[in-house]
Amino acid sequence: MSMIADEPTTLGRIGRLMVDNPLIPLVILLCALIGVLAILNPAILSVFWVSNTIKIAIPLAMLAACQTLTMLTGGIDLSAGTVATITAFVAATLAPIIGAPAAIAIALSCAVLVGLLNGFGVAIARVHPLIMTLGTALIVYGCLLVYQRFVIATGVQIPNVLVWLGTGRSFGLPNSLIVFVPFAILIIWAQRRTGFGRLLYAIGSNEAAARLSGVRVWQVQFALYALSSVIAGLTGLLYLGQIKTASLSLAIPLDLPSVAAAVVGGTSIFGGRGGYGGTIIGALILTVLTTMLTLMQIPEGGRRILFGLIILLVTALYIRLTDRN
Amino acid sequence: MTRILAGNGWTLGLVGLLALLLVATKIIQPDFGVSGLDSVARSALPFALATVGMAIVVIAGGIDLSIAAMMAVASVTGALLMDGASDGQAALVVVLVLALGLAMGAINGALIVLTRVPDIVVTLAMLFVWQGVALLILNAPGGGAAPWLRALIVGGVTLPGVPPALTQWLPKGVVFLAICVALVWVPIRRSKLGLMFYAIGSDPLAAFRSGVPVGRTRIAAYAICGLFAALGGLSVTMSTGIGEPIPGPYLLASVAAVVLGGVVLGGGRGGIVGPILAVFVLRLVRLDLTLLSVDPNVAAIIEGSIMVAVVMLGAVLATRGRRT
Numbered sequence: 001m002s003m004i005a006d007e008p009t010t011l012g013r014i015g016r017l018m019v020d021n022p023l024i025p026l027v028i029l030l031c032a033l034i035g036v037l038a039i040l041n042p043a044i045l046s047v048f049w050v051s052n053t054i055k056i057a058i059p060l061a062m063l064a065a066c067q068t069l070t071m072l073t074g075g076i077d078l079s080a081g082t083v084a085t086i087t088a089f090v091a092a093t094l095a096p097i098i099g100a101p102a103a104i105a106i107a108l109s110c111a112v113l114v115g116l117l118n119g120f121g122v123a124i125a126r127v128h129p130l131i132m133t134l135g136t137a138l139i140v141y142g143c144l145l146v147y148q149r150f151v152i153a154t155g156v157q158i159p160n161v162l163v164w165l166g167t168g169r170s171f172g173l174p175n176s177l178i179v180f181v182p183f184a185i186l187i188i189w190a191q192r193r194t195g196f197g198r199l200l201y202a203i204g205s206n207e208a209a210a211r212l213s214g215v216r217v218w219q220v221q222f223a224l225y226a227l228s229s230v231i232a233g234l235t236g237l238l239y240l241g242q243i244k245t246a247s248l249s250l251a252i253p254l255d256l257p258s259v260a261a262a263v264v265g266g267t268s269i270f271g272g273r274g275g276y277g278g279t280i281i282g283a284l285i286l287t288v289l290t291t292m293l294t295l296m297q298i299p300e301g302g303r304r305i306l307f308g309l310i311i312l313l314v315t316a317l318y319i320r321l322t323d324r325n
Numbered sequence: 326m327t328r329i330l331a332g333n334g335w336t337l338g339l340v341g342l343l344a345l346l347l348v349a350t351k352i353i354q355p356d357f358g359v360s361g362l363d364s365v366a367r368s369a370l371p372f373a374l375a376t377v378g379m380a381i382v383v384i385a386g387g388i389d390l391s392i393a394a395m396m397a398v399a400s401v402t403g404a405l406l407m408d409g410a411s412d413g414q415a416a417l418v419v420v421l422v423l424a425l426g427l428a429m430g431a432i433n434g435a436l437i438v439l440t441r442v443p444d445i446v447v448t449l450a451m452l453f454v455w456q457g458v459a460l461l462i463l464n465a466p467g468g469g470a471a472p473w474l475r476a477l478i479v480g481g482v483t484l485p486g487v488p489p490a491l492t493q494w495l496p497k498g499v500v501f502l503a504i505c506v507a508l509v510w511v512p513i514r515r516s517k518l519g520l521m522f523y524a525i526g527s528d529p530l531a532a533f534r535s536g537v538p539v540g541r542t543r544i545a546a547y548a549i550c551g552l553f554a555a556l557g558g559l560s561v562t563m564s565t566g567i568g569e570p571i572p573g574p575y576l577l578a579s580v581a582a583v584v585l586g587g588v589v590l591g592g593g594r595g596g597i598v599g600p601i602l603a604v605f606v607l608r609l610v611r612l613d614l615t616l617l618s619v620d621p622n623v624a625a626i627i628e629g630s631i632m633v634a635v636v637m638l639g640a641v642l643a644t645r646g647r648r649t
Binding site: 121125126127128130131132134135136138139142143145146149256259269270299300301302303304305306307308309311312315316319 | 442636
């Protein structure tokens, strides 16, 4: 409003820069973390380690795509980890009976079903996304436990394509990049250049304004939560190939880091700001951080505390920097 | 008289529903009697205490997603310190755990007020922090509980001088719950603080202009919620005899019970009795499903669906309420 009074302080200017280009400080942070890691254990840095870190970070980054997209509208998808798990479990247990392609198709349709349920709750019943997705996660996990009883006798078979994608390497780089690079380009292109992407930002910045300018908010949200579940399902399939066992809690531990990766990557949890590019760096940062915590022998509890505090700290920082209440 | 009836229509409906479910239970299982009632009361106790805490925060216009994790912290702290302690020490531990609950809640509230981050984000982050704390305190279920604590909530009430047959039917769990609520909530509700909870819940700006210290009141609401979470965590330890570091399904259950109990998400309206009745309604539904020999996993799905449906209904009602 007043041009003269707003003499920006140095801190304010740096803050502005960070908010406008979140990628710069994130890359610096990533390099700093790798530097600390190199001091802690100089032997760890190698081409193999880099490719391994990328391999571990990819499922996290894909799951964080669910959080990034839903957060752009001011929502969140806490059922993503559970959806990834059921997709992986259903695909692995049905594959010996009906063959891999059919099993994968059925598994992904399960994911779509959960997404539609989330979409219904959030878009039409207007439940807060956090509570709605938590609730569907609970229901779906119950369904998984019941389903598991019926397939306990049939064996588990992990389709070869998934194993090749998940664990294989070509030219020193993990094969999962073949899926991930087009996926990331597609997401970034969709959020920047398509109408759907712009609608996500519009709803997140000001839902009432978006509604008044003729956006059918419920349709966008419906499609968004279905899309988010499909992404989670794909992540589950890739993760299955990487871990090579179909467990009942496969990707559920990734829930919290996926939220943290999106938040660290500069996506605002209140919607309207952020992007997938930052999330990818965020996922890499968290993976390096996890390696560091493992090296320093921090127990699981300490890791959770740290991740929770990171989410809180980064969100508080963004609020301070942008002065948005 | 009619005004009292109309004003408490929702609560009366819940009482009716509860009676209906009790009759249904009796029909399904003709043996259902004193011991059945006792076990229902005991299993409902942590849910009820969590719900009371959640209801207070919701009335004050917030929500606390970290409630189940705080219960886990209280449960493991109590179990670890009480393991092998004498009766006197155990009493000291109880006081300590309750103070810890107050402190955890106050930290949640203070972070919300100081960082100006929305409550739902702060308590989501704190959910993970408290989970981590519980895991650091106790890595696997373990510890112990003093026998006298267990005796507080197991079995029927016996009063000296009154024939046991008269009071035996009333489960101690219900009495324990009533005493906790009467000691903590009733005095607050009657005081200025209770009024301020409702004030900041219905309109923070109006409350601020009428001189209510909004920030401090909000911290107080979260602190009381933490206190009830600690009571709930202790009751888990009391009934199982061990501390449980993995949070139970109390978060969604308490939100569902709060909504079903007639407290509007968004704050300012509702009481404590409705949510408590709603807890017993939801627990009896679970019991009936078990008695009908429904697979426990299927029962969990049905229960989860009911809760999600209730929350959806509550959200629809809240949206309607805002529009008019």
